[in-house]
Amino acid sequence: MLSNPVQTLEWKQQGVEKRRAVFTEDEMCLFLESIDETQEHGLRDRTLFELLYSSGLRVSEASKLLIATLTSRKEWY
Numbered sequence: 671m672l673s674n675p676v677q678t679l680e681w682k683q684q685g686v687e688k689r690r691a692v693f694t695e696d697e698m699c700l701f702l703e704s705i706d707e708t709q710e711h712g713l714r715d716r717t718l719f720e721l722l723y724s725s726g727l728r729v730s731e732a733s734k735l736l737i738a739t740l741t742s743r744k745e746w747y
Contacts, residue, residue, distance in 0.1 A: 698723055718732065
């Protein structure tokens with residue numbers, strides 16, 4: 671063989687996971703401070719975003735949380 675027949679082929683990588691952008695600590699602080707807690711859902715929204723960022727929960731996992739589950743265990747107080 672005089673040349674490599676696959677040398678000119680372009681390969682697409684399969685199964686390569688896309689990297690997601692992550693807020694830096696400073697960016698997250700700015701974002702959390704921008705939430706107006708005096709608005710109707712401001713405190714709820716800030717609490718939810720702090721929970722997601724600090725715990726690494728996915729939105730689907732956080733949406734399944736129940737307040738009763740979080741507050742019913744006395745050893746957590």
